[in-house]
Amino acid sequence: MPENFIRNFSIIAHIDAGKSTLADRLLEITGTISADKIVPQLLDSNPIERERGITIKLAPVTMNYQGYTLNLIDTPGHVDFNYEVERALQACEGAILLVDATKGVQAQTVANLRLAKNLGLKIIPVVNKIDAPLSDVAAATRQVKQLLSITQEPLLVSAKTGEGVEELLQQVISDLPAPETVTGDLKAFVFNxxxxxxxxxxxxxxxxSGELKTNDKLEFINSGQSVSASEIGIFSPVRTEKKTLQAGNVGYIITGLKDIRRILVGDTLCLASQAKNAIPLPGFRKIHPNVYLDIYPAEGNQYQDLVDALEKLKLDQLTHSWSRSQSRFFGAASLGSRRRKIGQGI
Structure with a gap:
């Protein structure tokens, strides 16, 4: 697919604005998932995500619509997941700014918009939940226009019923830019x-830039980690294997590594044979924990269960680390450094 027919975009909003529900409608209308097989919050594969109604782990999905390839990266809206939003937006050229018609512009709406603007993304303003009994479409519309300093009306949609979503897809195609690619050897940005x-x-x-093929020998420039691309492909929304991936597209690589810390988010991927002379993409920085907690089991005989749970969590969390500590009041504990959502989820 030529890059002119590719659109990489994200949905940014405050928590509970309807991002995951809108993603469900996009999947349904584009025919990526049939209506009888779709389940609420399809991209939220983590049970905690569905239980709490929030998005934690980024779930990229490729949709084909009217001859275009639409790559959607659904992002978290909760304040605790700001870094996930930022790195997802780095893989996009545009973003849907989703505002809840019952609540208007909220704090995280503004914070996520600032991230998108700093990255130079094209913004499509959308007011959601126009069918809700408590909606105030006029007030939400006014706030969006003030926030973006625009005169044109935002698009009005109901992610629940699908009203206005087809018009939104048309706007994604017409208003968002195609990805900017460069001629040259393989370079890829790791966003998660x-x-x-x-x-x-x-x-x-x-x-x-370049082309990625199955079994290519690859190297992550900043970490120096070497891997072989045993499988590559796209999410549609399940893993779909491909033989090649072209510049401008979003996809996945199965590395075979057993430690997630060997892959640094924001790193640059290139062919191993070209790693010595390759220049990494700008913007890379390491993730550091910003919340530190002491966690004790309710019962002393549950300590090993806690340790086992933390070890499993560490497999899938770049920012999570822990060590054992001792308290004269509580006995053995696990000292963890992580973001707040991990501590709350245990």
Whole structure:
């Protein structure tokens, strides 16, 4: 698919604005998933995500619509997941700014918009939940226009019923720019990774230049980690294997690694044979924890269960680390450094 027919975009909003529901409608209308097979919050594969109604782990999905390839990266809206939003937006050229018609512009709406603007993304303003009993479409519309300093009306949609969503897809195609690619050797941006018990670490990438093929010998420039691309492909929304990936597209690489810390988010991927002379993409920085917690089991005989749970969590969390500590009041404890959501989820 030529890059002129590719659109990479994200959905940014405050928590509970309807991002995951809108993603469900996009999947349905584009025919990526049939209506009888779709389940609420399809891209939120983590049970905690569905239980709490929030998005934690980024779930990229490729949709084909009217001859175009639409790569959607659904992002978290909660304040605790700001870094996930930032690195997802780095893989996009545009973003849908989704505002809840019942609540208007909220704090995280502004924060996410600032991230998108700093990255130079094209913004499509959308007011959601126009069918809700408590909606105030006029007030939400006014706030969006003030926030963006625009005169044109934002698009009005109901992600729940699908009203206005087809018009939104048309606007994504017409208003968002195609990805900017460069001629040259393979370079890809790593915007996320996850751990699969059977496959090992799966890296989510956006190709900036060149072509990626199955079994290519690769190297991550900043970390120096070498891997072989045992499988590459796209999410549609399930893993779909491909023989090649072209510049401008979003996809995945199965690395076979057993430690997720060997893949650094924001790193640059290139062919191993070209790593010595390759220049990394700008903007890379290491993730550092910003919340530190002491965690004690309710019962002393549950300590090993806690340790086992933390070890499993560490497989899929780049920012999570822990060590044992001792308290004269509580006995053995696990000292963790992580973001707040991990501590709350245990």
């Amino acid at each position: 990774s996850t751990f699969d018990t059977h496959l090992g670490v799966v890296a989510f990438i956006k190709l900036i």
